[in-house]
Amino acid sequence: xxxxxxxxxxxxxxxxxxxxxxxxxxxxxxxxxxxxxxxxxxxxxxxxxxxxxxxxxxxxxxxxxxxxxxxxxxxxxxxxxxxxxxxxxxxxxxxxxxxxxx
Amino acid sequence: xxxxxxxxxxxxxxxxxxxxxxxxxxxxxxxxxxxxxxxxxxxxxxxxxxxxxxxxxxxxxxxxxxxxxxxxxxxxxxxxxxxxxxxxxxxxxxxxxxxxxx
DNA sequence: CGGCATCCGCGAGGATACTG
DNA sequence: CAGTATCCTCGCGGATGCCG
Numbered sequence: 001x002x003x004x005x006x007x008x009x010x011x012x013x014x015x016x017x018x019x020x021x022x023x024x025x026x027x028x029x030x031x032x033x034x035x036x037x038x039x040x041x042x043x044x045x046x047x048x049x050x051x052x053x054x055x056x057x058x059x060x061x062x063x064x065x066x067x068x069x070x071x072x073x074x075x076x077x078x079x080x081x082x083x084x085x086x087x088x089x090x091x092x093x094x095x096x097x098x099x100x101x102x
Numbered sequence: 103x104x105x106x107x108x109x110x111x112x113x114x115x116x117x118x119x120x121x122x123x124x125x126x127x128x129x130x131x132x133x134x135x136x137x138x139x140x141x142x143x144x145x146x147x148x149x150x151x152x153x154x155x156x157x158x159x160x161x162x163x164x165x166x167x168x169x170x171x172x173x174x175x176x177x178x179x180x181x182x183x184x185x186x187x188x189x190x191x192x193x194x195x196x197x198x199x200x201x202x203x204x
Numbered sequence: 205c206g207g208c209a210t211c212c213g214c215g216a217g218g219a220t221a222c223t224g
Numbered sequence: 225c226a227g228t229a230t231c232c233t234c235g236c237g238g239a240t241g242c243c244g
Contacts, residue, residue: 003147006127010203011195015126017202021237024117025108038206045105049238054207075205076244092201093113095194100119101112123217140226151218156227177225178224 017063017089022048023056024093030066030082031090038078065089119165119191124150125158126195132168132184133192140180167191 006012018024025045030036036044042053057080060066065086071077082090108114120126127147132138138146144155159182162168167188173179184192 003127003131006130009130009199010201011126011130011199012202014198014202024113025105028108028111028113029105042206047238049240050207051209051239052237055237076207078206089201092194092197095197096116097111097113099112099191099194100114100116144226149218151220152227153219153229154217157217178227180226 014089017060017065018093020056020059022052023060026053026056026060027065027082027086027090027093030080030086031093034081035069035079036081038080041080060086116191119162119167120195122158122161124154125162128155128158128162129167129184129188129192129195132182132188133195136183137171137181138183140182143182162188 018027022045025048026041029041029045033044038053038057042048042050045053057066057068061068064083067081067083069079069081071079120129124147127150128143131143131146135146140155140159144150144152147155159168159170163170166185169183169185171181171183173181
């Protein structure tokens with residue numbers, strides 16, 4: 001077995017999906033609170049900046065872990081939820097959660 | 103559910119264990135190659151510096167994911183392996199690996 | 205309200221040399 | 225051989241302000 005296998009392996013891809021200081025907290029929160037608005041999410045997660053929150057949400061959307069729902073009122077309303085893929089990742093993370101709590 | 107739950111939850115602890123640019127590669131490698139010497143490990147993982155390798159190995163030893171075996175010859179020989187805890191984490195990571203490869 | 209655009213600080217990680 | 229000791233780089237994330 002060679003090291004190069006790690007590059008491009010599924011584990012690396014999965015870790016890239018959840019990488020970033022705030023990405024796991026965001027996923028963790030969405031796992032327990034579906035369909036939440038941007039500013040509510042921003043208030044619920046203390047000390048994160050809007051910039052970083054927007055960045056990470058875009059990233060999570062790109063890798064298809066969350067989905068975005070937009071209501072064209074004024075002001076606009078944007079809701080975020082875990083996708084099906086995101087939920088199945090959440091199940092794996094909850095196994096990790098159990099592992100870490102002992 | 104409140105955000106503060108994330109701080110101190112098992113998931114955060116588990117992610118801290120595997121945090122760091124090189125920690126997952128090291129675990130991944132040890133998962134497939136038991137009982138390997140420091141310099142061999144260093145050669146097998148391209149471009150990592152000895153400093154960082156030593157740092158991460160110490161960290162992994164502190165959180166009890168790997169174990170160290172030292173032979174007092176000259177020059178000294180040091181072998182690293184996954185601990186039992188490390189192997190069970192490895193099993194979880196292989197689930198993540200499957201997740202990431204689709 | 206839900207973001208971008210800028211600027212900036214800090215600390216993980218890299219390069220290199222040295223040691224028991 | 226198996227690490228330390230120093231110094232340095234670079235990019236993630238923080239702070240603030242603006243816009244449709």
